[in-house]
Amino acid sequence: GQNIDQPTEMTATEGAIVQINCTYQTSGFNGLFWYQQHAGEAPTFLSYNVLDGLEEKGRFSSFLSRSKGYSYLLLKELQMKDSASYLCAVMDSNYQLIWGAGTKLIIKP
Amino acid sequence: KAGVTQTPRYLIKTRGQQVTLSCSPISGHRSVSWYQQTPGQGLQFLFEYFSETQRNKGNFPGRFSGRQFSNSRSEMNVSTLELGDSALYLCASRVADMKRKETQYFGPGTRLLVL
Numbered sequence: 001g002q003n004i005d006q007p008t009e010m011t012a013t014e015g016a017i018v019q020i021n022c023t024y025q026t027s028g029f030n031g032l033f034w035y036q037q038h039a040g041e042a043p044t045f046l047s048y049n050v051l052d053g054l055e056e057k058g059r060f061s062s063f064l065s066r067s068k069g070y071s072y073l074l075l076k077e078l079q080m081k082d083s084a085s086y087l088c089a090v091m092d093s094n095y096q097l098i099w100g101a102g103t104k105l106i107i108k109p
Numbered sequence: 110k111a112g113v114t115q116t117p118r119y120l121i122k123t124r125g126q127q128v129t130l131s132c133s134p135i136s137g138h139r140s141v142s143w144y145q146q147t148p149g150q151g152l153q154f155l156f157e158y159f160s161e162t163q164r165n166k167g168n169f170p171g172r173f174s175g176r177q178f179s180n181s182r183s184e185m186n187v188s189t190l191e192l193g194d195s196a197l198y199l200c201a202s203r204v205a206d207m208k209r210k211e212t213q214y215f216g217p218g219t220r221l222l223v224l
Contacts, residue, residue, distance in 0.1 A: 030211075031211050033211075033213065035215075041217075042199055042215040042216060042217050042218050043152070043199075043215050044215075045212060045213060045214055045215075048210060048211050048212060048213075050209070050210070050211070087151075087152070091211065094164070094165055095140075095157075095159075095164065095165070096154070096157060096164075096165040097142070097154065097213070099151055099152045099154070100151070101151045102151055
């Protein structure tokens with residue numbers, strides 16, 4: 001079967017750095033997405049990785065290792081507005097997105 | 110470019126009725142996917158349309174159906190509504206650029222309440 005694993009919940013302090021991990025086992029791989037979702041809102045696109053390595057976009061970076069079936073989202077200089085759920089999704093060989101359950105990130109002052 | 114738009118934004122129906130939701134993707138995006146999200150739950154994939162053809166389908170009963178038009182706009186229909194169909198229905202449009210880098214954006218969603 002296809003499986004995406006993320007931690008259910010994480011807590012971090014304002015101004016700090018947090019890394020949210022995502023491991024996957026899917027039928028084929030055509031890229032990995034990260035989304036941010038605030039409560040009651042639609043998910044917001046953060047990143048797409050299809051090649052190994054780190055991609056940086058402002059305070060957010062996303063890393064991919066295809067051989068390990070592993071990705072992480074790195075958030076730097078955390079702000080209170082970063083409190084949200086972070087969703088990892090893998091596009092399989094049929095171009096269907098397989099979604100993780102999401103990681104709820106709580107930022108404390 | 111305009112984002113993904115969904116209509117209506119809010120809807121109240123009663124059990125047994127049917128409902129049609131609409132989604133207009135970002136211009137140039139040919140892939141449209143539909144998702145159901147209930148409070149505290151993850152995204153549940155309904156189906157994906159690409160160039161008017163259903164490319165992928167999730168594990169939902171036949172009461173849930175969809176279609177895509179030649180202009181890439183998509184509709185989703187739910188017949189014989191049940192209380193458990195109350196949810197946020199999200200539409201997403203996706204495109205790959207010349208370097209095969211994918212981007213997928215969500216619309217604001219339609220909140221459906223079934224009484």
